Amino acid sequence: MLDNAETRAQAAEDGERITLVRGNGERGLPFRDASFDLVYAESVIGLLDIEQVIPECARIIRPSGRLDPNERQHTHYLTHPDARYRRLRCECLAR
Numbered sequence: 001m002l003d004n005a006e007t008r009a010q011a012a013e014d015g016e017r018i019t020l021v022r023g024n025g026e027r028g029l030p031f032r033d034a035s036f037d038l039v040y041a042e043s044v045i046g047l048l049d050i051e052q053v054i055p056e057c058a059r060i061i062r063p064s065g066r067l068d069p070n071e072r073q074h075t076h077y078l079t080h081p082d083a084r085y086r087r088l089r090c091e092c093l094a095r
Contacts, residue, residue, distance in 0.1 A: 025053040029060055037065040046071045 009018040023029040025041075026049050039057045057067045 025056050027052075029056055031060045033059055034062045034065075035060050037062055038068060039065070040068045040070065042070045045069045 005020055009020060012018065021030060023031075025044070039061055041057070045053055054067070061067060
């Protein structure tokens with residue numbers, strides 16, 4: 001996944017501004033609290049323990065920021081078959 005992201009970052013117009021960091025959303029991401037306006041996760045949240053990942057993403061998002069998961073199997077968080085995902089995603093949006 002990181003190799004694919006690196007290829008995409010290099011192809012981007014402003015690729016030199018992109019820094020890729022390997023982290024583990026279940027054990028703690030290597031960022032300070034409220035560091036980002038946007039956390040984008042592509043095809044990864046559905047593979048992890050959402051009870052750990054969503055709160056960890058919420059921790060690093062600024063109060064006015066947002067979590068944008070792109071899960072190819074489930075196109076919208078409100079229709080996700082896992083009720084825990086729907087609840088945690090809504091809690092993240094409400095903070």
